[in-house]
Amino acid sequence: MGSFSPIHLLVLAVVAILLLGGGRFSSLMGDVAKGVKNFKKGMAEQDDDAATKPAPRIEAQKAAEPAFDRDGERVRDDR
Numbered sequence: 001m002g003s004f005s006p007i008h009l010l011v012l013a014v015v016a017i018l019l020l021g022g023g024r025f026s027s028l029m030g031d032v033a034k035g036v037k038n039f040k041k042g043m044a045e046q047d048d049d050a051a052t053k054p055a056p057r058i059e060a061q062k063a064a065e066p067a068f069d070r071d072g073e074r075v076r077d078d079r
Contacts, residue, residue: 004012017025069075
């Protein structure tokens with residue numbers, strides 16, 4: 001009941017062509033195909049970029065120095 005049979009899809013396609021018109025429907029499908037093609041091209045370029053560039057290294061950061069000592073007296077002056 002939840003899935004469409006090939007007959008249902010065929011009837012749906014005919015209704016869409018009648019409502020949108022043949023030329024408009026074909027241009028819409030052409031635009032969808034161009035979008036899918038550009039998406040695949042972009043994904044392939046992204047994979048190529050990842051393969052050629054080395055992964056960035058995580059550099060060790062300098063440990064933060066405290067501004068106050070244990071007694072609450074200022075150790076350094078940032079201003």
